[in-house]
């Protein structure tokens with residue numbers, strides 16, 4: 001009898017734990033009625049699909065449970081009717097800086113002044129705003145590659161992952177590592193200005209320490225300034241970056257501005273070459289051989305853009321060359337500045353103009369902005385594609401971007417982690433805000 005009572009007590013306790021902790025968390029389901037479901041990988045559209053999503057309120061994780069034309073919709077599921085819209089994966093910007101915005105007034109476009117005037121806390125708030133603007137334009141993933149003060153990028157990633165605020169999934173780099181001076185031209189009186197915009201690492205020992213320091217403070221990719229000074233890194237040093245990052249399961253993204261820097265970075269096997277200005281057909285061939293990602297800066301020719309006609313023509317020609325040769329391409333902007341009349345999301349989508357000018361077919365541009373983006377972010381097994389088992393991130397447009405990529409200029413709907421961020425063209429995101437920790441404190 002005594003033993004039975006004990007058993008009943010234990011059972012009741014476990015049952016209560018189960019119902020309190022598991023049942024409500026599993027109860028939330030959403031059915032998205034997609035009139036046209038786009039698979040950018042295959043370049044196809046399927047009519048009248050139901051995407052059933054399960055949201056786990058405890059972990060904040062969402063999962064796509066089922067996709068098909070004949071999915072049973074549970075009676076208590078929330079139903080989102082997108083039967084007139086084109087539903088597709090979220091977009092990726094493979095190179096931006098959410099925690100910096102330089103501008104004509106008062107900095108004359110010189111971010112050296114921005115980093116002196118704006119504190120990291122202010123920039124952290126700015127990075128949230130910037131991420132919000134990008135998410136509103138359909139960018140559900142951003143690789144945030146430095147220039148975020150003292151790890152404002154990590155803070156934003158943590159805040160998003162803990163469920164405090166909405167924002168894109170962030171692959172952040174922490175502080176950019178470079179040879180003495182970073183990307184600045186310092187004066188001896190104030191040479192400490194370089195930090196925390198850049199981490200000086202001139203010797204092998206300093207390289208190892210800088211990589212570890214970034215990873216410790218929450219970097220998910222390592223960003224190195226390959227050739228920002230007259231003393232670029234050697235191939236051996238770049239290989240050390242790669243091996244030290246790989247020791248923590250991370251990749252190395254290289255800011256490159258000279259041909260020799262690009263050559264060394266490709267030879268050393270960096271994950272991505274960021275900025276396209278130094279790339280040419282021969283280097284593109286090397287990149288194909290080595291499987292290195294091309295993360296260009298496809299600034300369009302526009303009245304607001306600080307580029308010249310000849311520079312832009314070269315950019316378009318080289319993008320076309322890279323595409324023709326089969327270089328792995330990412331959509332990337334480096335749009336870390338303010339243009340009056342546009343928010344950061346609207347500015348980001350303007351970069352389509354360069355891709356269109358290069359004659360790249362709309363379906364391929366879409367694949368580059370989605371599938372390629374998930375791959376370069378190493379997220380493809382977690383999120384990105386609208387596939388059973390992956391996180392529920394998706395967007396929708398009124399027109400078909402496979403036929404006209406400009407349809408992406410009007411993203412009507414955004415779902416991030418199973419929750420609606422934007423619907424009918426209107427951002428309505430109160431459900432994302434939480435004083436937290438909604439999904440746990442242990443986000444690092």
Ligand SMILES: [Zn+2]
Pocket residue numbers: 095096097145334
């Ligand atoms: Zn950049």
